[in-house]
Amino acid sequence: MNKNIYNRIPCLLLLLLVAASMLPACKKDKMSAPVITSVRNYAAAPNDTVVQTVNAGQWVVVMGNNLSNVSRAFFDGVPASVKSTFTTDQSIVIQIPSIAFQSVPKDKMDEIMVVGDGGTATFKLSIIGAPFISYVRSASPSPNDTIAKAIFPGEKVNILGFNIKNPVKIAFQGVAADLTSIVYTDSSAIVTVPADLSGGDATLANMISYTNNVGTGTFAIAIIGPPIITGVSNENPAAGDSVYLYGNNFFAVQNLSFAGATITSWKAADDGSSVGFVVPSLSQSGPVVIKTTAGTFTTAYNVNDVTTGIVSNFEWGPLFHWDWWGGAELTSGDPSSGWPPYDAAFTGNSSMFLALKTNVMNAGAGDEFSTAIRMGGVQWLPAGNVGDNVNAWALKFEINVPASWNGGTIGIKSSNGYMARYEPWKITETSTAPYKTKGWQTVTIPLSSFRKNDATLGDGKGAPVTSISDLVGSSGTSDMILVMHNYGTSPTATAFKAAFDNFRVVKR
Template identity: 40%
Template sequence: MNKIIFNQDYPKWLFWALTAAFALLHAACKKDSLDGAPVITNVRNYAASPADTLVNSITTGQWVVLIGHNLKDAVQISFNGIPATINSIMFSDTSATVLVPDIIPFPSVPAESLNTISYVTKHGTTTFSFAIVAPPPTISSISNENAHEGDSVYISGLNLFFINEITFAGTPITEYTSASNGTSIGFVLPALSHSGPVEISTKSGTVFTTFNVNDPVTGVLCDFDNINTLSWGTGTDNSSVNFPGNRGYYAVLNNDILPAGDGNWWNWQRSINTNDVQWIPQDSLAVPVDQYAIKFEISVPAAWTGTSVYVVKGNSFDYMARYEPWQGSDGTISPFTTKGWRTVTIPLSMFRTNDGKGAAAENLTTLLGSSANGSVNIHTRNFSASPSASGLHAAIDNIRVVKIQ
């Protein structure tokens, strides 16, 4: 055993004082190590092995793992100055799993914030330089796929900036307004000579629709003019006074305020019911359900709230798709109107059981049958336990099923 020998020149109390001081210093250093400012050393792809590799750049909407030290207790993580949504369950002292924001307004990001990851905890802040690149553009919707010359058209999506070229049905769009965050482009439609896709080319890439716009034929099941398969339920009109911007005849849905639970869709002007039509080619039944959508144009001149529009195939109500634009995804209610005509796109994957709120069909055969043939029925109903907040006065035209992927 080693012996501790005190020099008689130094009292024992001094030894114990020095020992205590060293212990406090050691504890302080250890605490600084545990509770110090965050440090990021690298970024890893968030994926199962072996795809969870270190990366040299990241893009919007990408899940990543930040590697470093002191990463617990994060209060804010920003990419190019845009805060991300954080989840404390996905953090440890040495790693943080986070989703890069879907929307980063690259053109307006200050130079000092470009290609930076800012990490803030309760104990400090760090800024890590890292390449954050704008991905190719995407298109999520087009306000009116069958607009007239002179109509305002809006394209919605992501990363719609740094634009090189836009074409609409093959016609160049040379004058447009782009949202600063890259989520929309607006323009006045020029004269069109034929049908075609929408194509947008940017510095980051190119996107084009798999379907055509200004297309009066492809997938059309009923247009109330040249392809008029309307059987019963409501009448048609071609007045440009009642519904300006129309393309010939259209069907009219009309009801007053509906009592609670009113589902009397068979009453006059409460439904559009066609003869049997071919929804999709029979040899396309094997493709995934979400690759097709039913579309139509709608015009709603007066505020609409509460009445639900839903679509079913044939006389079976096993699956239905509800269209309720007055209801937000967060449950909020806002009266809905359109300025002229608007294209409605309902992927066939949105046809669900349990009054449109249950499970989607596993495949197209389950949804459409082995022949994919049957009537298109668009009905109105009040699903609520209270009277509808308003009536509905709307026009519907150009009912079609097209491939969207």
């Protein structure tokens, strides 16, 4: 018995020695927590400087220790992409993700966090992105610093949100504010609305635009300032026609003129969004000018003008530009005309125009040979303006739809594979309503509305055009083809009958 005990002692000692020898190795294998000491710009020297402020989307190098096993990184709590191929124990290359700053918890704001096998490390750094405006307050002392539902020219307002320090531009309806007198806090900027908002951008009506070095944020709010005209129901009416101006701030109208003719009687909508009047006899072209107690607005384009920017007016002469085939019919608005034929359905236009008519269209019906208006090789706009912003120009034409139209798409095409869709009967992707006009109406299609034809998404549903030259080439010359086509999977609900006139491309 004792002999057995003594025999076991060497074995126990051996096991203890083995266990003891393993302890230092286990302790040595345990990973240390990462440490962040600084952040550098990810660029070649001498631009790889230490940074105190970074932008969403920027690549940076996080410097420190014990970083080789870091597998995850977060900026403001948002997961980031770690470039593992460039990771060392002292550095990690990371791209800062897109961040919805308004959703970042307060304790995560301006925080970098990395997670490794040995633990986590955090580091505070100013992380900025494009401005985001949460709301606007009156700049009056409390308790009058209430959230504003409308603002006025010359008023001092407090803009609150994220990334609003150090703006390079603050604009109200496109009119820049004075940045020299701004008062900042951590999350707000007190700025004065320009006293004169005349000449604002119609596309930015009731909009604050806030721009920093990263990008621009916008905020919609009622700006009770000078009027802004965003559209005219019929830019080429006949005497006695009713015309409506659409836009904003049509309050307390003092004077109104249309193509140089003084309008003596009008009716404005209670919400200031429209003004209606009857057009007198017109003798010239000219802009629409409206004056209120808050200021004056003049359209950038002329009305009663079938010459400026004209692509085709279908009158005999150099601006006829119809290819004589495609399915449209040359029509006269003059009842005494022997030819082209007169159509009593299209009154209010005594000139010549094109009519396009179809029966109920089966799915997939309609093409450039049978249901189209073709204008080949026409000058969309002067070659000198091809470099302009694509949003600064628009295609316009007059249309007359005397009977209900529901289903089928009018696609306007250029030679370069871009198309704009016109579907006024479509309310949403799943709902429609019959559409018709009261006489002639003006259709405005910004050139920025043209989109690339896409084999998967469909014609005119691909990437939007980004330059005028992509749409019509460097010379500004391209085909302009209007096609009626049924892209639906069932027959159209109605037939189609409409007249078209005065295709033109003009400044917006």
